[in-house]
Amino acid sequence: MAESFIQLERLSKSFKQKQVLDGISLDIRRGESICIIGLSGSGKSVMLKHLMRLMDPDEGRILVDGQDIAELEGEDLVAMRRRFGMLFQGAALLDSMTVADNVGLGLTESRKYTDEQIEEIVISKLEMVGMVDSAEKLPSELSGGMRKRVGLARAIATDPEVMLYDEPTSGLDPVTSDVIDDLIVELNQKLHVTSVTVTHDMRSAFKIADRIVMLYGGHIEFDGSPEQIRNNTNPVVQQFIAGSARGPIRVA
Amino acid sequence: MAEVQGLVRVGRRGISVVSWIGGISILSSRFLYHLKDIPRSARVIFEQFNSIGVKSLPLIIVIAVFVGAVSAWQAAYQFKFIGAPLRYLGQAVGKAVIMELGPVLSALVFAGRVGAGITAELGTMKVTEQIDALDSMGISPNRYLMMPRVLACMLMVPLLVVFADFVAIMGGLVVSVVGVDVSTETYLNGLKSSFQLGDLVNGLIKAWVFGLIIGLVACFEGFRTQGGAEGVGTATTQSVVISMVLVLVFDFIFTVLLFRI
Numbered sequence: 067m068a069e070s071f072i073q074l075e076r077l078s079k080s081f082k083q084k085q086v087l088d089g090i091s092l093d094i095r096r097g098e099s100i101c102i103i104g105l106s107g108s109g110k111s112v113m114l115k116h117l118m119r120l121m122d123p124d125e126g127r128i129l130v131d132g133q134d135i136a137e138l139e140g141e142d143l144v145a146m147r148r149r150f151g152m153l154f155q156g157a158a159l160l161d162s163m164t165v166a167d168n169v170g171l172g173l174t175e176s177r178k179y180t181d182e183q184i185e186e187i188v189i190s191k192l193e194m195v196g197m198v199d200s201a202e203k204l205p206s207e208l209s210g211g212m213r214k215r216v217g218l219a220r221a222i223a224t225d226p227e228v229m230l231y232d233e234p235t236s237g238l239d240p241v242t243s244d245v246i247d248d249l250i251v252e253l254n255q256k257l258h259v260t261s262v263t264v265t266h267d268m269r270s271a272f273k274i275a276d277r278i279v280m281l282y283g284g285h286i287e288f289d290g291s292p293e294q295i296r297n298n299t300n301p302v303v304q305q306f307i308a309g310s311a312r313g314p315i316r317v318a
Numbered sequence: 319m320a321e322v323q324g325l326v327r328v329g330r331r332g333i334s335v336v337s338w339i340g341g342i343s344i345l346s347s348r349f350l351y352h353l354k355d356i357p358r359s360a361r362v363i364f365e366q367f368n369s370i371g372v373k374s375l376p377l378i379i380v381i382a383v384f385v386g387a388v389s390a391w392q393a394a395y396q397f398k399f400i401g402a403p404l405r406y407l408g409q410a411v412g413k414a415v416i417m418e419l420g421p422v423l424s425a426l427v428f429a430g431r432v433g434a435g436i437t438a439e440l441g442t443m444k445v446t447e448q449i450d451a452l453d454s455m456g457i458s459p460n461r462y463l464m465m466p467r468v469l470a471c472m473l474m475v476p477l478l479v480v481f482a483d484f485v486a487i488m489g490g491l492v493v494s495v496v497g498v499d500v501s502t503e504t505y506l507n508g509l510k511s512s513f514q515l516g517d518l519v520n521g522l523i524k525a526w527v528f529g530l531i532i533g534l535v536a537c538f539e540g541f542r543t544q545g546g547a548e549g550v551g552t553a554t555t556q557s558v559v560i561s562m563v564l565v566l567v568f569d570f571i572f573t574v575l576l577f578r579i
């Protein structure tokens with residue numbers, strides 16, 4: 067097995083009265099592709115945000131290459147975040163800028179590239195997600211699925227070591243979804259990008275994942291290979307992958 | 319029991335006021351820290367000068383005309399009532415506008431127009447995760463969004479006040495000539511004889527502080543917005559109310575400090 071890369075140690079987070087994460091421990095190895103599944107509101111996005119310190123835990127810690135990220139400040143924190151790329155659930159494109167400027171923003175602000183280099187990278191990333199034609203459009207002129215694809219191009223623009231995908235294919239048609247899934251697999255297998263993908267879509271999960279983790283009730287209900295989850299007899303897991311209303315899961 | 323609950327409520331209020339002051343103090347220190355990034359953010363700052371300053375000018379001018387006109391009319395009415403000579407009309411309008419009305423009314427209008435706009439913009443960015451997205455790319459929202467906006471507020475309010483003062487005095491002149499039968503010369507002589515550069519400077523220093531307050535409050539409230547479109551509405555209202563109250567409080571403090579009775 068590859069070395070341990072990102073470690074979550076007894077991570078807890080609550081909002082007001084609600085305990086969203088309740089002592090989550092997880093070891094993410096370099097180069098692996100993990101899918102996080104779970105009901106809406108089970109804390110998948112919250113967990114993802116903790117990984118690059120967009121949120122701070124109430125308890126527990128996160129180590130990246132053995133370094134506790136809570137101790138990072140200033141330039142070190144920026145450097146850590148630049149190793150990650152995140153595709154947000156709602157794409158989170160800056161509405162005031164064109165698609166091309168959104169994709170190039172991280173490059174521009176890092177001040178390590180010339181304008182020509184940036185333009186070249188932006189076009190190649192937009193090509194990967196099939197959005198070159200929309201380069202000069204504003205986010206408000208795009209559909210939800212198109213925004214997601216631009217968000218993906220933006221996230222991979224700086225060639226991160228780790229990609230966090232928050233529901234990359236929700237709201238996309240089946241064909242485009244498959245294109246995005248292929249891209250995730252390609253980045254993982256060819257470029258060895260460690261990937262953590264939150265998804266509801268079991269078909270994508272089986273296609274993308276080396277490993278599937280299910281969050282339920284603030285803890286990890288299942289952690290294993292796609293093989294193992296298919297054969298798992300835990301009724302909660304079974305109900306979720308079957309997508310059935312009948313079973314032990316109560317939707318609040 | 320009821321007393322205890324009341325006490326708890328008061329306590330919570332107190333804590334939230336203290337944490338608000340703490341939060342805005344931290345934001346102020348971030349603002350000072352990021353002033354070193356002015357050169358690299360020049361383009362963004364320039365855009366803010368334009369959208370915050372230049373676009374506020376028409377509204378400020380319209381309001382200033384009427385403020386000057388009303389001041390002149392009211393002053394003339396009071397002068398007649400107490401039998402004061404109308405040659406002091408220019409002086410009365412000039413002093414009132416330069417020392418109080420120009421800075422304070424411009425700041426209140428600015429809080430309503432620009433402060434609200436900034437909070438709504440940043441609040442929307444917060445609830446749609448655009449702020450998180452900046453952080454995720456290693457871009458500091460304080461440097462990229464907050465510093466240029468606060469800087470623009472701080473520099474644009476005094477500039478707008480200069481315009482407002484001038485336009486209000488002209489508005490007063492029109493009323494004096496047309497409505498009160500004071501000649502242009504008399505009005506301007508009254509103005510000139512009482513004009514002191516110190517008054518103008520005091521007014522502009524106040525305007526500068528008001529701009530800083532409005533910018534900081536607007537960004538602070540924007541960044542801490544929570545809970546969708548409704549949250550953005552609440553934050554915007556809160557931002558305007560707080561900055562207007564603070565402008566008036568600081569105006570009072572300035573007045574007491576500068577004009578010892």
Ligand SMILES: Nc1ncnc2c1ncn2[C@@H]1O[C@H](COP(=O)(O)OP(=O)(O)O)[C@@H](O)[C@H]1O
Nearest residue numbers: 081084086104105106107108109110111112113
């Ligand atoms: N910034 C926040 N403030 C308050 N509550 C939040 C915040 N972010 C998430 N939550 C709450 O945490 C819970 C988990 O949210 P989330 O991680 O987005 O779920 P999901 O698994 O669908 O991605 C939800 O109940 C949500 O309301």
Ligand SMILES: [Mg+2]
Nearest residue numbers: 110111155232
């Ligand atoms: Mg989510």
